[in-house]
Amino acid sequence: MARAKSLKKVITFPTTTQAIMMEQKAGEQGISGRLIPVPRQISSGCGMAWCCQIEEGERTEALIEKWKIETEGVFELLL
Numbered sequence: 001m002a003r004a005k006s007l008k009k010v011i012t013f014p015t016t017t018q019a020i021m022m023e024q025k026a027g028e029q030g031i032s033g034r035l036i037p038v039p040r041q042i043s044s045g046c047g048m049a050w051c052c053q054i055e056e057g058e059r060t061e062a063l064i065e066k067w068k069i070e071t072e073g074v075f076e077l078l079l
Helices: 016-029 054-067
Strands: 007-012 034-037 048-053 073-078
Touching (some): 016 034, 048 054, 054 073
Antiparallel strands (some): 007 048, 007 073, 034 048
């Protein structure tokens, strides 16, 4: 049985270094989300993206800006 899809915030990065930095900082701060392969619907320089619940999107984006992590794009997708 397939898992029900829900709306997620997906953030892509230009480099793997930026993606890993996001994972480390989020873990330190207890931010929910995880690194995933970039979904087919979009493309990214490094092939990795941060995925979180849509409700966590604004908070996550604010922290990315605070941490000065480079991003390529921010998307809302059914995953």
